[in-house]
Amino acid sequence: MKNINFSVSICRHCGHYQPQKGWGGHCQQLGVAVQGKWKACPLSISPFATYAEHLDGVDCGLTHR
Template sequence: MKAPNCTASTCRCCYYYKVTGRRGGSCEILGVSVRAEWKSCHLAIIQFAADYKNSEKDRELANQQT
C-alpha cells in the first residue's frame, strides 16, 4: 500500500494560511494577503505537519523519562 501524497496544493491547505474575511486570508510566512483557492507556493506545508512532529517528539521524551 502506498502512502498518501500529503501536499498543500492550495493556500487554504497550508499551515501558514490564516482566514481573514469570506474568501481571502493571509500568509503568515510571507506576510501578504492571499486567496484560499490560489496554488500554494514552495514554502507550503500541510496544516497538521508541525503538530504531528511535535507530538512525536513529546512521546519520545516521555518514553525516555520512564
C-alpha cells in the same frame, strides 16, 4: 518506516494560511494577502505536519547523536 508526503495544493490548506473576513486570507510566512483558492507556493506546509517536519533540511546548529 515510510515517510508520507502531505503536499499542499492550494493556499487555504496550508498551515501558514490565516483566513480573513471577506476577500480571502493572509499568508503568515510571506506576510501578504492571498486568496484561499490560489495554488500553494513551495513554502507551504501541511497543517497536520509536526514541528520537526517543518525543520527538515534546516541547519539549527545541533548535532545528531
